[in-house]
Amino acid sequence: DTSQLSINNGTELIERSNYLPKSFVPRQEWRTFHPEEIDLFTCLPDRWELGKYIGVIQLPEALTQPLRDIIDRSEFDPLDPERDLDKISFNPDYQSIVEKIATHLQYYCLSTDKIKSLGIHINRAGLITTTVDAIEFLPDKPHVGLHLDSWEKAPLRRRHLSSNRICINLGHEPRCFLFINLSLIKIFEMLGLSTAVDISHYYRGIALPDKFMETFPDYPVIKLALAPSQAYIAPTENIIHD
Secondary structure: OHHHEEEOOOEEEEOOOOEOOOEEEEOOOOEEOOHHHHHHHOOOOOOOOOOOOOEEEEOOHHHHHHHHHHHHHOOOOOOOHHHHOHHHHOOOOHHHHHHHHHHHHHHHOOOOOOOOOOOOOOOOOOOOOOOEOOOOOOOOOOEOOOEOOOOOOOOHHHHHHOOOEEEEOOOOOOEEEEEOOOOHHHHHHHOOOOOHHHHHHOOOOOOHHHHHHHHOOOOOOEEEEEOOOEEEEEOOOOOOEO
């Protein structure tokens, strides 16, 4: 549904104490897609390419509502809701509900690998971006802005083969997935990089997102609004996103 898509006019540095230094976020000037833009950003591919496409699926309410009920019955600190996540995972029904959802989602897998659950995340409303660094900067957990996942630490040339991420909206209101519609190798090329020295310097591509947003601040970000019980499937190790 293209009404779920918005686009802006670029990215900017954010200087706030709750963000890491040199973090980039989307400019908060959003508009709907023009009719001529829709075909550029949407398609129904005959064959899914692992590191190229972003998909949206609708999960049955019968699968998501039991988990939503557990969340709704739990109380969370409004300033730090993530701190109380154990209230959900310790529920005796939690694991069986998650397994039913995973079984349903297995239909969308491109391999025989089983879906791995990374758990549930809860965030305050009204944030520009939501991802935090909860590994290197405990207990502060600063926001990181638009970023590249690197769970598998694949090299630049194999980034497009990394596992996709699926994320379900278990809330009562739309939640948004933000992304720049360029693969990491395309970003590498747009920055004029090509030599063996460049490939060696940007071996895993971790530094490319910040360099790209600094060099092309007017390149737009796309916002995909997910209704309750919808999920996105995305190559988060190969695109700038949040």
